[in-house]
Amino acid sequence: MEISGPRGTHDILPDESSLWYYIETNLRQMAELYGYSEVRLPIFEHTELFERGVGDSTDIVQKEMYTFEDRGKRSLTLRPEGTASCARAFIEHKVYNQAQPTKWYYIGPMFRYDRPQAGRYRQFHQFGVEAFGSQDPNVDAEVIAILVRIVEKLGIKNAELHLNTVGCPDCRPLYRERLLQYLTPFAGELCNDCQQRLNKNPLRVLDCKTTHCREVVKDHPTLHSYLCERCGQHFEQVKSMLSSYKVDFVLDSQLVRGLDYYTRTAFELLIPDLGAQAAVGGGGRYDGLIEECGGPPTPGIGFAMGLERLLLAARKQASQAWKISPVMEVFVAVADKEYDRDACLLLDRIRQAGIKADKDYLDRSLKAQMKYAGKNEARLVVVIGEDEIKNDCYILRDMKAKEQQDVPSSQIIDRIKSILVTS
Numbered sequence: 001m002e003i004s005g006p007r008g009t010h011d012i013l014p015d016e017s018s019l020w021y022y023i024e025t026n027l028r029q030m031a032e033l034y035g036y037s038e039v040r041l042p043i044f045e046h047t048e049l050f051e052r053g054v055g056d057s058t059d060i061v062q063k064e065m066y067t068f069e070d071r072g073k074r075s076l077t078l079r080p081e082g083t084a085s086c087a088r089a090f091i092e093h094k095v096y097n098q099a100q101p102t103k104w105y106y107i108g109p110m111f112r113y114d115r116p117q118a119g120r121y122r123q124f125h126q127f128g129v130e131a132f133g134s135q136d137p138n139v140d141a142e143v144i145a146i147l148v149r150i151v152e153k154l155g156i157k158n159a160e161l162h163l164n165t166v167g168c169p170d171c172r173p174l175y176r177e178r179l180l181q182y183l184t185p186f187a188g189e190l191c192n193d194c195q196q197r198l199n200k201n202p203l204r205v206l207d208c209k210t211t212h213c214r215e216v217v218k219d220h221p222t223l224h225s226y227l228c229e230r231c232g233q234h235f236e237q238v239k240s241m242l243s244s245y246k247v248d249f250v251l252d253s254q255l256v257r258g259l260d261y262y263t264r265t266a267f268e269l270l271i272p273d274l275g276a277q278a279a280v281g282g283g284g285r286y287d288g289l290i291e292e293c294g295g296p297p298t299p300g301i302g303f304a305m306g307l308e309r310l311l312l313a314a315r316k317q318a319s320q321a322w323k324i325s326p327v328m329e330v331f332v333a334v335a336d337k338e339y340d341r342d343a344c345l346l347l348d349r350i351r352q353a354g355i356k357a358d359k360d361y362l363d364r365s366l367k368a369q370m371k372y373a374g375k376n377e378a379r380l381v382v383v384i385g386e387d388e389i390k391n392d393c394y395i396l397r398d399m400k401a402k403e404q405q406d407v408p409s410s411q412i413i414d415r416i417k418s419i420l421v422t423s
């Protein structure tokens with residue numbers, strides 16, 4: 001019986017992996033441009049880290065984690081997101097003792113037991129940045145600008161940045177009470193999840209995606225009139241900086257992160273072309289997170305973006321001529337099987353010179369080898385035959401220019417290089 005991949009996973013075959021590589025290279029370059037360095041953290045962590053660092057009232061922790069007991073009876077979880085691990089590593093390695101801010105980025109697979117559909121998987125990939133150690137609103141604007149500019153750089157149009165503030169533990173409780181007053185009369189009409197959220201976390205009712213809950217919260221009181229002075233000033237500075245950067249945004253009072261350690265700025269980038277799963281990235285400030293995970297009080301802000309959705313949007317809009325480098329620059333063909341050993345040796349010389357090269361391994365005829373080279377988009381073909389061996393030279397065919405020349409063996413590498421450089 002054939003075994004298929006688990007539900008919600010997907011394979012990235014070589015046809016596609018070059019596109020992934022291209023996007024990942026762009027993400028890394030962009031992060032480094034803004035002063036962020038890469039961290040590589042474990043794929044699994046102690047379950048408790050996510051209960052604390054993501055929040056045990058969140059959907060992720062309540063319904064979506066891949067949690068298992070290892071042979072030593074520890075409860076471990078495949079990481080559903082990257083921020084909690086970054087917070088853990090920041091604390092564990094006492095990075096807070098170094099000069100701040102700490103600016104990290106990560107890229108890699110995440111795991112959530114979600115209902116799979118277009119743009120939603122159980123194993124998916126995120127790129128994220130985290131800036132620990134500064135409360136400066138200009139860091140908020142910088143982090144948001146990275147998210148927006150990545151999407152722009154990949155040639156994706158119509159992205160919509162939604163922006164909000166969720167205040168801080170000083171000003172939020174008052175608003176929470178006011179919101180609860182507003183929502184309580186509608187309690188019976190809310191979805192089951194929101195009825196639970198009402199007690200634990202009423203702000204998260206605002207974020208519910210069900211049509212009826214959205215209808216109920218339509219005229220909800222907004223946090224803006226409850227913000228303390230410092231939160232108000234912070235938000236003004238973030239907005240002003242974004243405007244100066246010419247980063248457009250839409251104010252969205254329903255964009256919330258309900259947990260106590262989330263503070264102030266919250267944002268999400270939507271690409272409406274993506275349909276139901278339009279959110280390509282989102283993040284916010286979490287000035288209480290490091291403390292929640294057992295570290296010293298340290299502010300922080302970050303975002304995560306989904307690479308599958310980024311790719312989907314890039315493909316849908318097809319506005320970008322992807323610069324994917326060919327797998328094969330040179331193909332070494334033989335007129336007869338007896339020159340195979342010479343072909344292997346020449347191939348080795350070409351590869352040692354740093355040029356991508358390959359040959360036939362299926363005893364194809366010369367004609368079939370030329371066809372195979374064409375199919376693989378080889379720029380050059382070197383042909384080895386009886387005359388070539390006798391004269392210690394090769395036929396070098398330029399597949400693009402459709403021209404060929406005889407080249408002495410001693411000059412072949414230089415000639416190949418000079419053609420590749422000019423192409």
Ligand code: AMP
Nearest residue numbers: 114119120121124279280281304305306
């Ligand atoms: P979140 O950590 O939930 O804010 O997610 C950040 C981004 O990761 C989202 O905007 C999506 O682009 C992506 N994402 C989250 N969950 C999934 C999933 N199950 N499948 C694919 N992408 C996802």
